[in-house]
Amino acid sequence: MQMEIDTPLNLFLNGSNRIFWGYLIASVLIASVWYIRKDRSISLSRLKAYWLNADSKLDYRYFLVNWVFKKLLILPVLLSGQTVALWTLDNLNAVAEPLFLPWYYRDIVLCYTLSLFVIGDFSRYWLHRWMHTNRWLWKFHQVHHSPESLNPLTFYRLHPVEIILFALRHAIVAGVITGIFIFCFGARVDLYTVLGGNVFVVILFSFTGNLRHSHIRLGYGRWLEHLLVSPAQHQTHHHPESMQKNLGSVLALWDLLFGTLKLSQDAPLNQKFGLGVGKRQNFDSVTKIIINPFFDIYTIIRRKLK
Template structure:
């Protein structure tokens, strides 16, 4: 469902920047910062929250919301459409199963299946955005930030938003169609604050620290299961962008050889794409247009 105002993202429990998640993340960040022996001042806070990158993220968040609401959401394929197509296809080859499971077991399995398959598909698409030269020109928008803050999560090009929205529609639609085929209409989702139970439980309260300078690690063992804020910050370091593509679960990175625990990477804060590319992504207009310029230049070089 489209949000009617960009401010509603802060009131919606299914959004990363829901005020409750931000508050808990702020408390965790403050405790972490003090335990490091640091002192917090107004000057430091102002320098962080009013940096050039932060101000760009604030403006881009509003513009991207407008593009998403007016141009992208009205024409996107919906999960409901995919679910109906999946169910129709399955009905052609076999009769519905209507398995007599307990309702609570169906809901739990549906919630878990959505979480795991959504997470796997996010890993796959994220990794593809890095490995495909055309998609990388689009994904560079996100990696152009040299100072990370929670709204950096929304520094995505509209084309990337479309790809991830289509991914969600396909995965959620197929899973829903299969479950209706197997169990009938007894399909529901366990939610907390409007979000999938497992997503909220595992990383919603620290998710905003991923795009921050609070290097919160989970320890060597747990970081092989869950992606910590520190691991995602490692992913944003220029020399380590080929690691830690996972969203919530680290098991996909472990299975496919792209895992790096935070202790294996220095905390050098080398975020961004480097000085030679900084000027290409220093305004809202450039964040929107630079991928098209880069793709056009590549096509011209190919045709010569």
């Protein structure tokens, strides 16, 4: 059997990834309709200015660096969801007998799929919020907010420390939920998927997910934006004056419940992104993206010790 070599290209071929080619095509179609409705012209010069500006070129380079960090340096040594699931199951078995509840298989799969989606999205909200409110973690997360021009690969402009934290979050949440379900229902645990991704994520998010990091101001309307985060809402989150708003990933419900919701209709109309005037230069190269957050933290510590 020939072993498949994992490459960055596979991210475009796997339906469980945001930049799967099908989602990108869907985003292009939606963006084209949006432009036509706005009576805007699409010219080669405008496309070149957007896709080949300094921020976009940096995102393309850092996309490869991000993949190297994940595949070669981070993921092999991180805690896995399977390890957490076994640990959870062992601890539950130590205090009680497995329940083996007689639910229908379809109900188990539906409940498991929905639990992973809802609890996973809830945990992403709080970790993302923590990245903004904790002065130390913000030094790493500001890397993601540094570009003043957004494109789908801006999603991958994350500092390695943030990559580690979100990978651990996923392993813990998925592992604990899986362990609990195995304890309750035995080995009859499965996931409803579409193109390899959680069916709820694919249906509710994937086809417009790539427009979140773009200049396509696509809103969902006031009612729906109380439930789902629209591309326009996430673009508002990248506005220098609104970075504490719209911290949710898929569900806007968490922003509504915890006071961080901002509807796209209530946000400034100008497409202004980044950290503010003069701050982009702190993260305008791959080296600066990786090193400067540590220098910022060192500076804070040094000032405190004086």
